Amino acid sequence: MTEHVCAEIVPIFQQLNHDELIKVSSLVKHHHVEKGEVILSPDSPSQLVIIAQGAAKTYQLSANGKEQLLRVLDAGDFEGEKNLFGVGNDELYVEMLKNSTYCSIETTNFQQLLGSYPSIALKLLKSNAEKIDALEKQNQLLNHDLVEQRLATYLLDLAKTKGSYQFILPMKLKELASFLGTTPETISRKLKLFVQQDLLTQNRHQIEITAPDQLEAIKNA
Known part of the structure; x- marks a missing residue:
């Protein structure tokens, strides 16, 4: 250095x-x-x-x-x-x-x-x-009652920031859970649910949103 x-x-x-x-x-x-x-x-x-x-x-x-x-x-x-x-x-x-x-x-x-x-x-x-x-965006995100809404909002905002529906999560599940006000186990379950619903694909930290409109619907539910 x-x-x-x-x-x-x-x-x-x-x-x-x-x-x-x-x-x-x-x-x-x-x-x-x-x-x-x-x-x-x-x-x-x-x-x-x-x-x-x-x-x-x-x-x-x-x-x-x-x-x-x-x-x-x-x-x-x-x-x-x-x-x-x-x-x-x-x-x-x-x-x-x-x-x-x-x-x-x-x-x-x-x-x-x-x-x-x-x-x-x-x-x-x-x-x-x-x-x-x-921080204002994070506070708005935490106002969502349901964790799936928070996660959907976070993923869509991240995709917008990256300019692509394919991106790498910038933090581990433990940090992401703390950011979203929940537990790592809950985040893991919600990500698996999104995969099962064909909303996205996941390979470790690599995410690709495949159904942005449906994810947007969850965000705004």
């Missing part, structure tokens, strides 16, 4: 030239962590964390301690941008899904970058707006 890999793969830094990337990299700390380690929580220092290699999940805990998945992070994704604008993290956790490498930038150091490169702030605001939009 090069010294400025984190700066290179994060969209908010992509407009910077080589020398500027080196400057950013001088503020970055690299960490190697194992699956299951929590790298961001309400108790963490105020910082931005960037996934360099591997994958992580962002979630929050309900009042009874139940995990609610918000999103899965891949290489180049980041979390903690609220800290950069003085908004504390009261609820978010980031946990590694596999042995991974991540980078961190302390808030005070990052605020220096914002002064030098205002375009970074604009990209951060855009990223934050996209996350808010995704």
